[in-house]
Amino acid sequence: MIEFSDVLQAANLLKDRVIRTPLVYSPTFSRLANAEIYLKLENLQMGGSFKVRGATYKLQSNLKKIQPGVIAASVGNHAQGVALAASAAGVPATIIMPVWASISKQEATRAYGAEVRLMGKSLVESIDIGRRMAQETNRIFIHPYDDEEVIAGQGTVGLEILEDLPDTDLITVPVGGGGLIAGIALAAKAIRPEARVVGVQAASCPSARKALELGRPVEVDAEERGSIADAIMVTFPLLQKLV
Numbered sequence: 001m002i003e004f005s006d007v008l009q010a011a012n013l014l015k016d017r018v019i020r021t022p023l024v025y026s027p028t029f030s031r032l033a034n035a036e037i038y039l040k041l042e043n044l045q046m047g048g049s050f051k052v053r054g055a056t057y058k059l060q061s062n063l064k065k066i067q068p069g070v071i072a073a074s075v076g077n078h079a080q081g082v083a084l085a086a087s088a089a090g091v092p093a094t095i096i097m098p099v100w101a102s103i104s105k106q107e108a109t110r111a112y113g114a115e116v117r118l119m120g121k122s123l124v125e126s127i128d129i130g131r132r133m134a135q136e137t138n139r140i141f142i143h144p145y146d147d148e149e150v151i152a153g154q155g156t157v158g159l160e161i162l163e164d165l166p167d168t169d170l171i172t173v174p175v176g177g178g179g180l181i182a183g184i185a186l187a188a189k190a191i192r193p194e195a196r197v198v199g200v201q202a203a204s205c206p207s208a209r210k211a212l213e214l215g216r217p218v219e220v221d222a223e224e225r226g227s228i229a230d231a232i233m234v235t236f237p238l239l240q241k242l243v
Contacts, residue, residue, distance in 0.1 A: 002148040002238070004190035007155035007183065010057045014156055017060070017088070018053050019045050021157075023164040040161055047112070050157055050180055051081030051144075057153030058142050059085045066091050070140050073097070073130035075123055076105030078144035083112035094139075096130040098123055145177025145235050155183025162191045175199035175208045178235030185242035197243050211236055 021041045029037040042050040055078065059066055069092035072082040079095040086093035093114040097106060099121060106116050120126035127143065134141035143150065157180065162168060171188055173181040185197040201208050210218045217236040 002151055002186065004186060006148065006152040007159060007187045007190075010053075010149075010152040011156045011159050013060050014053060014057055014153065017056050018156075020160060021045055023161060038165060040157060042157065047077070047080040047084050047108075049077040049081065050154055051077045052084050053081075053156055054147070054150035054153035054179060054183075055081035055085040055142060056088065058140075058147065058149045059089045059091070061149050062140060063089065066140050068137070068139050069093060070142055071096065071130050071134040071137075072142040072144065073120075073123065073126040074109075074144050075101055076109070078142075079105065079109040079114065079116070080112055082142055083109050083114035087113040094133070096120065096126045096133070098126050145179030145182075147179075151179050151183045151186070151235065151238070153183070154180045155187045158184035158187030159191075162188060162195075166192070168192060168195050170196045170198065172198045172200055175201040175239075178208060178239050181243055182235045182238035186238060189242050199239065199243050208239060212240060215240075 021044050023038050023040050026037045026039050029039070046052045055072075059070065059082075066086075066089065070082065070086055071094045072078060073096040074082070075098060079097060082095060083093050095109055095114045095116050096119050097109075097116055099118045101118065106118075109116050119129045123144075131141050133139075145151070158171070161171060161184070168188070171184060173184055175181050181197065181199050188195050188197055199208055207218055
C-alpha cells in the first residue's frame with residue numbers, strides 16, 4: 001500500500017520537473033461560501049492539468065525499464081501528461097484513446113510528441129487494449145489513476161497545499177478516476193489529520209459515491225448517463241479510508 005513517504009519521495013524527484021502551481025485566494029468564492037476559499041491553479045501546470053505530475057514520477061522512477069517506450073490509455077489529460085513526461089525522458093509514447101475522444105485532446109497529445117491510436121469504445125476498453133499492447137511489446141503501461149507511483153505523484157498537490165496553507169480545514173477535490181483525491185488525501189491526512197478531504201463528482205455519473213455505498217469499486221457508463229466528465233472510474237481503498 002502506498003504511504004506518505006512515497007509522496008515525499010515523489011516531491012523530491014519532481015522538483016524542477018513540474019510547475020509548483022500557486023494557491024490563490026478567491027474573494028468571489030469566499031463571499032459565496034462565507035469562508036476563506038483558495039484555489040490551487042493546476043490549470044497552469046504543463047499540459048493544463050495535474051496529470052503530468054503522476055506521469056513524470058512514474059517515468060522518472062523507472063528509467064531503466066522505459067527505454068523501449070511507454071503505453072498509456074486516456075481520454076485526454078493523462079495522455080498529455082504522459083506525452084510530456086515521455087518527451088522529457090527521451091522515450092517514445094503511444095497513447096490509446098477511445099474512438100470518441102475529442103479532436104482537441106488528440107491533437108494536443110500529438111503536439112507533445114506522442115503517437116495516438118483511437119481504439120476502444122470506452123476508457124475501460126482502451127485501458128485493456130493498452131495493457132495487452134504493453135505486454136506484447138515489452139513496454140511499461142501507465143494507468144491513468146490505478147497506479148501507486150501515479151497516485152504518489154498526484155499527491156504532491158496536497159503537499160503544496162499544506163505548505164502554502166498549513167491551517168487548511170477542508171480540501172474539495174474533483175473525482176474522476178480517483179488518483180488525484182487519493183494522493184491529496186494521503187498527503188493531507190499525514191500532515192494535518194483533522195483536515196477533511198471531500199470529493200466532488202458529476203451527479204450523472206456517481207461511481208465514487210456508489211462505490212463507497214456498496215463497499216466495492218463500481219463502473220458507471222458516463223456516455224449513457226450524459227455526463228461531460230468522460231473518464232469517471234474510481235481508485236477505491238484510499239478513498240474509502242481517507243476521504
